[in-house]
Amino acid sequence: xxxxxxxxxxxxxxxxxxxxxxxxxxxxxxxxxxxIEIVRTGSRGMYWLEPLIEVATPQGRVAFGPVTESDANSxxxxxxxxxxxxxxxxxxxxxxxxKRQTRLTFARxxxxxxxxxxxxxxxxxxxxxxxxxxxxxxEILADVTTSxxxxxxxxxxxxxIKWKTVATTSGEQKYIVCNADEGDSGTFADRMIxxxxxxxxxxxxxIAGITVGATKGYIYIRSEYPHAIxxxxxxxxxxxxxxxxxxxxxGSAHSFDLEVRVGAGAYVCGEETSLLExxxxxxxxxxxxxxxxxxxxxxxxxxxxxxxxxxxxxxxILAGGAKAYADYGMGRSRGTMPIQLxxxxxxxxxxxxxxxxxxxxxxxxxxxGTFTGRPVRAxxxxxxxxxxxxxxxxxxxxxxxxxxxxxxxxGHAGVVIFDDTVDMSKQARFAMEFCAIESCGxxxxxxxxxxxxxxxxxxxxxxxxxKENIAVIEDLCNTMKFGxxxxxxxxxxxxxxxxxxxxxxxxxxxxxxxxxxx
Amino acid sequence: xxxxxxPWDATRGEExxxxxxxxxxxxxxxxxxxxxxxxxxxxxAIPMIAQALNLSRAEVHGVFTFYHDFRHQPAGRRVxxxxxxxxxxxxxxxxxxxxxxxxxxxxxxxxxxxERVTLEPIYCLGLCATAPSAMLDGRxxxxxxxxxxxxxxxxxxx
Numbered sequence: 019x020x021x022x023x024x025x026x027x028x029x030x031x032x033x034x035x036x037x038x039x040x041x042x043x044x045x046x047x048x049x050x051x052x053x054i055e056i057v058r059t060g061s062r063g064m065y066w067l068e069p070l071i072e073v074a075t076p077q078g079r080v081a082f083g084p085v086t087e088s089d090a091n092s093x094x095x096x097x098x099x100x101x102x103x104x105x106x107x108x109x110x111x112x113x114x115x116x117k118r119q120t121r122l123t124f125a126r127x128x129x130x131x132x133x134x135x136x137x138x139x140x141x142x143x144x145x146x147x148x149x150x151x152x153x154x155x156x157e158i159l160a161d162v163t164t165s166x167x168x169x170x171x172x173x174x175x176x177x178x179i180k181w182k183t184v185a186t187t188s189g190e191q192k193y194i195v196c197n198a199d200e201g202d203s204g205t206f207a208d209r210m211i212x213x214x215x216x217x218x219x220x221x222x223x224x225i226a227g228i229t230v231g232a233t234k235g236y237i238y239i240r241s242e243y244p245h246a247i248x249x250x251x252x253x254x255x256x257x258x259x260x261x262x263x264x265x266x267x268x269g270s271a272h273s274f275d276l277e278v279r280v281g282a283g284a285y286v287c288g289e290e291t292s293l294l295e296x297x298x299x300x301x302x303x304x305x306x307x308x309x310x311x312x313x314x315x316x317x318x319x320x321x322x323x324x325x326x327x328x329x330x331x332x333x334x335i336l337a338g339g340a341k342a343y344a345d346y347g348m349g350r351s352r353g354t355m356p357i358q359l360x361x362x363x364x365x366x367x368x369x370x371x372x373x374x375x376x377x378x379x380x381x382x383x384x385x386x387g388t389f390t391g392r393p394v395r396a397x398x399x400x401x402x403x404x405x406x407x408x409x410x411x412x413x414x415x416x417x418x419x420x421x422x423x424x425x426x427x428x429g430h431a432g433v434v435i436f437d438d439t440v441d442m443s444k445q446a447r448f449a450m451e452f453c454a455i456e457s458c459g460x461x462x463x464x465x466x467x468x469x470x471x472x473x474x475x476x477x478x479x480x481x482x483x484x485k486e487n488i489a490v491i492e493d494l495c496n497t498m499k500f501g502x503x504x505x506x507x508x509x510x511x512x513x514x515x516x517x518x519x520x521x522x523x524x525x526x527x528x529x530x531x532x533x534x535x536x
Numbered sequence: 537x538x539x540x541x542x543p544w545d546a547t548r549g550e551e552x553x554x555x556x557x558x559x560x561x562x563x564x565x566x567x568x569x570x571x572x573x574x575x576x577x578x579x580x581a582i583p584m585i586a587q588a589l590n591l592s593r594a595e596v597h598g599v600f601t602f603y604h605d606f607r608h609q610p611a612g613r614r615v616x617x618x619x620x621x622x623x624x625x626x627x628x629x630x631x632x633x634x635x636x637x638x639x640x641x642x643x644x645x646x647x648x649x650x651e652r653v654t655l656e657p658i659y660c661l662g663l664c665a666t667a668p669s670a671m672l673d674g675r676x677x678x679x680x681x682x683x684x685x686x687x688x689x690x691x692x693x694x
Contacts (some may be wrong), residue, residue: 028662033678065665203621206662241568241605243663244674280566282603285659299563299589301602359665361626364579366665389627398622434664436626448625452659457600 021097022074026128028061028213030206035086036069043071046248052098060214062128063368064115070108071124071197073097081107086481115165115384116308120346120371122354124328129215133252135260144262147335148222150225151270155185158229161337162332162342171197171325172286172400172429172505174351174418177332180322181311182267184230187320189435191519194226194274195297195316195323199281200244201240201287202401204360204432208326212239213244213358214252215330220276222329224277225266225336227274228321235274236316238293241282250278285402285456289504303458304504325430327356334398348374351417359385361398361434371416379414391457392437396445396521400429402452403509405474406445425516440523445474449513453506463498468493484526490520538672541575544593549571549581551633557588563599571674610646612654615690617671620644622655632668632685633657639689653692679692 024415025040027053040056047054062070065084072506082093089105095102107113121127130137138144150158162523163178184192196219199207212219223235239247254276257263265273284302287293291305294316314378315321331353335343343353351373359366365388387394389411396406405426407414414424421428436445450471457464471494478487495511502508518525544550552569556562556691566585570577576581577600586596600606618624618633633644640648661671666678672688680688 029661029676030666031661032665068666158668200662201660203660204623204664205660206664211664242658245676248576279565280568281605282568282601283605296564297561298593299561299565299599301598361623361664361667362628363665366667368665378681401621432623432664434623434626440626445622445625448622452621456659 020055022057023054023097024057024074024079026060026061026070026243027058028210029243030065030210030270031061031068031070033042034068037267039069039071039090042087042186043094046091046094046498050094050098052094052310052367055269059130060127060132060494061210061368062110062116064113064126064208064365064501066365067107071166075100076108076464076536079110081110081113094179109415112474112521115365115369117368118286118384118458120334120354121207122334122343123218123327124211124370125214125334126218127211130215132214132216132249135217135256137260138215139346140220142337143217143333144268146336147221147262147268149223149338150228150336151268151272155231156227158225158336159185161335162229164340165335165343166329166347166350167331167335167343168332168418169289169325170327170430172357172362172427177324177328178245180312180324181229183224183230184322185319187313189320189462191232191319192232193319193321194223194230194232195294195321196223196235196237196326196329197288197290197293197323198237198243198246198326199293200243200326200430200472201285201288201311202399202403202430204430204434205358205401206360207356207358207431209243211326211330212243214251216250217257218330218333219250219326220253220263222256222332223276224262224274226324228267228270228272230320232322233273233275235276236297237276237278237446238281238297239278240284240287241311247278247280255355273384281466284458285452286504286506287460289480292504294321294323300457300525306503326431331428345528346372348372348415348417349419351419355416355431357416357431357433359433359435361386362390362437363435364389365406373417374417375416376412377407377414377416377433380416381412381435385433385435388435388437390437392439394435395438396436396438396442398434398436398445398513399432400427400512401432402449403427403505403512404429404432405512406442406520407516410520412452418498425513425519442517442524444477446525447472447479448513449510454508457506461501461507463501463502464503464510467494467498467507469508471510473496478525480527488525538638539575541610542573544574544578544580546580546584547680553584553588555580562589563591563596564603565579567600567603577608579608584647605668612651613658614652615654615673616688616692617658617661618644618657619661619663619667619669621660623660625669627667629668632680632682633681636685636689639686642691647675653689
């Protein structure tokens with residue numbers, strides 16, 4: 019009997035040597051005359067353990083990690099003998115970091131062969147679509163609404179409402195668009211699911227198609243994700259071959275086709291209207307809303323545009339899980355959120371859990387603080403447009419409204435940890451600089467404001483009329499926040515204002531008592 | 537391995553453009569395909585795309601210049617992209633970027649005089665839990681430290 023060994027082909031695992039380890043294992047097996055089968059999966063999301071290698075045993079999968087090329091021989095011997103090894107982590111499912119999670123969206127990620135429809139189906143894949151095919155459009159919408167799912171891209175718009183709007187708008191041609199332009203630093207959940215379980219995204223989009231009456235879908239993936247592009251294309255081919263895409267899906271009367279389109283390095287194309295412009299082959303310039311994409315979206319047709327994680331949550335919900343999904347979470351944030359722990363982090367990776375967990379639990383308990391071992395000073399939540407939180411706000415629960423109440427946002431749920439060597443005025447400057455580089459140029463507050471912001475923060479950092487210039491920055495932030503057309507200019511003030519508010523000491527001489535009153 | 541590109545050839549350019557002209561909103565697809573073949577988007581291709589899609593040259597030029605990805609001239613033989621976004625900054629990416637600049641003797645966004653290496657910033661490779669990270673041509677590398685960045689720079693120069 020041959021040994022079945024699982025090695026991730028997630029870009030994050032490849033970046034730390036997974037391909038080399040897989041090759042070394044194959045070579046070691048060959049040398050020993052042992053038959054092995056290497057299955058390339060997605061990542062389990064425990065990146066400090068990558069490359070994580072698993073072997074199938076009668077008790078379940080046993081993990082080893084982080085494995086290097088030079089460990090391949092000894093790890094293989096331990097696998098064959100089912101014996102001890104310093105890198106042996108025991109049963110994968112029993113690893114506490116994994117066991118503590120509630121994996122609904124990421125249930126299969128790291129488990130299955132992402133290119134195999136058969137493996138996907140063997141792990142409850144396509145159950146959502148099969149049930150959806152027996153329901154009416156209204157019944158599907160009722161399930162999506164019951165689940166309480168809100169857009170996982172960051173804006174948090176209820177998915178059920180979005181879909182219903184498109185379903186009730188008449189049009190000969192409608193589109194489903196998946197926003198896979200995951201440009202926020204500190205986020206990688208979209209990349210992981212596209213590489214580790216692309217069929218769940220395809221299934222979610224297909225369900226959206228049959229619900230609203232759309233026959234064509236596009237997945238817009240950023241060019242910085244070559245592995246995800248390849249995985250998604252391979253999965254589309256596999257789904258087509260198995261009759262899950264194309265004409266008469268699963269033997270039904272519905273047709274649905276999917277195509278991957280690749281972005282070209284513009285961060286602003288993560289904004290939905292800019293993404294639609296880009297898909298149409300134009301400059302990624304933001305559109306004014308209304309009209310909403312649900313009414314006039316891609317090529318002016320009614321369009322459902324959702325984030326990768328929103329679509330990926332749908333199959334569980336449609337497989338009879340709407341109520342179960344809604345039972346997780348707090349307040350108006352229902353279900354689970356795939357949270358990404360990143361930056362200067364000890365235990366970095368993907369942690370899917372119900373809304374409501376506090377920032378402090380995430381940072382101290384789950385992420386284990388910093389990789390450098392120095393104290394955590396600041397945490398940026400929600401990407402380059404998210405606020406910096408100090409330790410004093412670590413009691414904030416992970417919830418759309420709770421973060422908003424503290425002048426922050428959860429965005430796409432990326433958490434970037436910084437130690438006490440961080441210079442927060444430099445981070446504030448970077449936020450403005452990034453906005454200046456990436457602004458589409460349509461509206462003035464974003465286009466000009468960001469450049470003036472960089473200049474003014476430079477003056478502050480040089481100690482030039484600090485008090486006056488801080489007042490200018492505060493004023494500028496207000497103008498950008500309320501005067502910009504989209505979230506790029508509108509949310510850039512979050513990291514800037516939060517850095518100023520919570521880390522004032524990094525912006526030149528200590529404030530006078532007057533300033534302290536703010 | 538350095539990628540290999542064809543020299544610009546108008547007939548070949550026409551062929552690539554024609555392959556994609558049936559797609560909806562094909563401009564970016566064509567620009568990507570041309571760059572993949574030639575390593576950059578040669579100027580004469582712009583009016584050819586305009587012709588194929590019934591757009592004005594100005595419109596196609598506008599799209600071409602909007603996106604960071606599209607090159608106006610060939611890059612160095614190897615392209616080394618260093619992630620410069622927040623997660624990599626938090627993990628010490630700034631110092632490593634400065635180190636790569638010093639080793640190569642060029643600033644970010646430039647190509648060495650011998651045209652061997654182009655050094656570019658990239659805003660997030662999505663490898664934020666194994667930061668700092670980089671990409672050498674198509675290959676991703678994570679958990680960079682001084683030794684690993686030195687090795688990467690040396691490999692790019694080879």
